[in-house]
Amino acid sequence: MDTVQNVIATGPDRVTGYRSFHLGSFAFSRDAYFVTIKWPAKGETRSHQLPADAFLRALMRDIAWGFFYGWVNFDEVLGTRNLYGKVDLYAGAYNDSLKKAGVDYTEQFATPVITATFKAILADWVNEGFDPFAAPEETGSAFGFKHGDNIAAIERFRVATKRMPGLDGDSPLRDDLPVNRQFQDVAQDEPEILAEPGFEKELRGFNLFKYLSRSDVTWNPSVTSVCKASLFCPTTEEYILPIFHGNDRVEWFVQLSDTIVWEVADKNTGAPRARVTMNAGDVAAMPADIRHKGFSTKRSMLLVWENVTPDLPKRYDRGELKPYPVEF
DSSP, X not given: OEEETTEEEOOOXXXXXXXXXXXXXXXXXXXXXXXXXXXXXXXXXXXXXXXHHHHHHHHHHHHXXXXXXXXXXXXXXXXXXXXXXXXXXXXXXXXXXXXXXTOOEEEEEEHHHHHHHHHHHHHHHSOTTOOTTSOGGGSOOOOSSOOOOOHHHHTOOOOBOSSOTTSTTSOOOOXXXXXXXXXXXXXXXXXXXXXXXXXXXXXXXXXXXXXXXXXOSSSOOOBOEEETTEEEEEEEEEEEOSSEEEESSOEEEEEOSXXXXXXXXXXXXXXXXXXXXXXXXXXXXEOTTEEEEEEEEEEEEEEEEEEOOTTHHHHHHTTSSOSSSOOO
């Protein structure tokens, strides 16, 4: 067993080539097809399995999003809750059956500690040719025994714009990236900007559809405008959102193109609440007390509007704010 920068890992398995990892009382291992997670409950060791590709796609989002706003459910059993400085890692804590059976388990870690272990798992378990951020047709297989790695893909960072892409010193406009195969009909022209002398560096506009048509990842919102606590985070979606995102605030969705079907469930129990089909032009508010997962047959464009006011999660927890934004 090796300990490097708060990461506890075994040596490579003689057969599969993969290392196993320990984080607190959790244990993670993988074989050719499956990831196995173990945890203690009722004096015994419990275990749960996920397909390797689904686990790695969810883990990639968790790391790239910085554990996101609230809950990142890898599936109905495993997930993380962001406490902003600390992170809860849980198994069964938000699964009604496992919770009632008393076999759930939660352990809290400082964010840098859990981040280091999750990054080490990605570095070891993502094989050459597999990109956990890409659509299925745009990447290789996650399966089989260990063969190489894909460090460049897993170290891709979420774009964090300071004000707006294209401004001096801000994020680039993706001109160096190709147009995705499913957005070949998207116009690539940019708006003409005529600023009064002296305001050339203050006024900016860009073609958002062109920007999104050149996105090389899926289900990964990028910040493209910042106005105090208001963030516009558009993204392109294809196949399945690899997680159930549990909200700790209201999220607004604006469907910019094509169609996404959302499965919506209770945040704490996972009990189904709704199935929402959003077509181009539709707007929806995802409440603060739900979890949701999206399905998109054709690559689509979605604008996610986030309110990052710092005390929002605590105000929702205390019941000061209703979980939905408006009453009719």
